[in-house]
Amino acid sequence: xxxxxxxxxxxxxxxxxxxxxxxxxxxxxxxxxxxxxxxxxxxxxxxxxxxxxxxxxxxxxxxxxxxxxxxxxxxxxxxxxxxxxxxxxxxxxxxxxxxxxxxxxxxxxxxxxxxxxx
Numbered sequence: 001x002x003x004x005x006x007x008x009x010x011x012x013x014x015x016x017x018x019x020x021x022x023x024x025x026x027x028x029x030x031x032x033x034x035x036x037x038x039x040x041x042x043x044x045x046x047x048x049x050x051x052x053x054x055x056x057x058x059x060x061x062x063x064x065x066x067x068x069x070x071x072x073x074x075x076x077x078x079x080x081x082x083x084x085x086x087x088x089x090x091x092x093x094x095x096x097x098x099x100x101x102x103x104x105x106x107x108x109x110x111x112x113x114x115x116x117x118x
Contacts, residue, residue, distance in 0.1 A: 003026055006035075033066055
């Protein structure tokens with residue numbers, strides 16, 4: 001099966017770690033995985049947790065060949081950008097979206113009918 005996964009990737013934090021564990025298991029099972037993730041420049045360099053700033057590592061490793069970075073995370077940046085072409089042109093049977101609340105929901109909702117047609 002060809003699986004597309006839209007999520008955070010190769011960064012510190014729960015959502016990315018979860019996505020990586022799941023995707024790597026799919027790959028071991030013989031599935032073809034394509035990951036759509038946010039631009040590397042999109043990450044904040046410090047997290048503010050209850051007024052305390054913690055350093056945040058941008059990426060923990062170089063992206064694998066199956067990773068396509070094509071959107072910003074609206075709550076992390078002052079700009080919203082979502083390059084839908086890679087998502088619409090990629091060859092996959094199923095799209096899994098993780099942590100939708102962080103992703104460009106409005107833009108994704110607008111192109112969802114085209115994704116279903118694909």
